[in-house]
Amino acid sequence: PFGSVVAVSGRSVRVTVSVSAALAARLPLWGLQLRGDAEWAVRAFRPKAVAILREGERALLQAELAPADGRGVPSAARLMRAVLLATPAIPARLRLGVEVQREGAADPAQHGRSAPLCLPKRELGRFLQRIEDSDRTAR
Numbered sequence: 001p002f003g004s005v006v007a008v009s010g011r012s013v014r015v016t017v018s019v020s021a022a023l024a025a026r027l028p029l030w031g032l033q034l035r036g037d038a039e040w041a042v043r044a045f046r047p048k049a050v051a052i053l054r055e056g057e058r059a060l061l062q063a064e065l066a067p068a069d070g071r072g073v074p075s076a077a078r079l080m081r082a083v084l085l086a087t088p089a090i091p092a093r094l095r096l097g098v099e100v101q102r103e104g105a106a107d108p109a110q111h112g113r114s115a116p117l118c119l120p121k122r123e124l125g126r127f128l129q130r131i132e133d134s135d136r137t138a139r
Contacts, residue, residue, distance in 0.1 A: 002098050003084035005032075006060075008076040014053070014062050015084060019098050021059035024084075025050040027094055029068055029131070031085035034078045040123050042085055044068040044131050069127070070134035088124065089131055 003017035003024065017024040031042045047063035054060040067073055068089075086098040 002086055005079055005082045005084070008079045010076070011064050011066075011073050012062065013065055013079060014060060017059045017061060017084065019059070021052040021055045021061055023094070023098065024059065024061055025052055025063075027086075027090055027098075029087060029089050030065075031087035031089075032079070033083040033085055034074055035081050036078060040120055042087065042127060043071065043074070044087065044089060044127065045073075068134055069130035070137065071130070087127070089128060 002019050003015050005013050005015050007014040015024075025047070028046065030045050030047055032045055033039070033042055044067070045065040046068045047061075048066050050061055050063040052059070052061055065073055065079075073079075086095050088095075
């Protein structure tokens with residue numbers, strides 16, 4: 001985990017992140033663990049029109065979410081307080097940057113020392129397949 005959703009309005013979300021706001025804005029894909037879902041049920045979203053509102057220890061960003069897994073955008077109630085995750089679908093060099101920078105996070109749940117979320121092998125395959133299928137139909 002590297003952040004959490006603090007405000008929602010339609011597809012637009014404000015998120016606080018424990019990494020550099022510039023790094024979070026560059027990530028091509030955000031994994032979101034929605035409130036009320038199982039720990040391994042991660043949704044994929046592409047952040048669009050990302051605006052950095054505040055840099056620093058509690059960086060704040062605003063972005064429009066576009067579903068990368070073809071399943072639509074969930075309700076505002078489910079998005080509120082969702083947890084942002086780095087996923088295997090982002091490039092390894094960016095994922096490493098997230099892992100290194102979150103060591104200094106103020107929120108202990110976002111520290112790199114915390115055990116990473118492990119998706120069951122079958123769920124990881126489904127997660128990546130949904131992203132690939134959505135990309136294929138978008139072309």
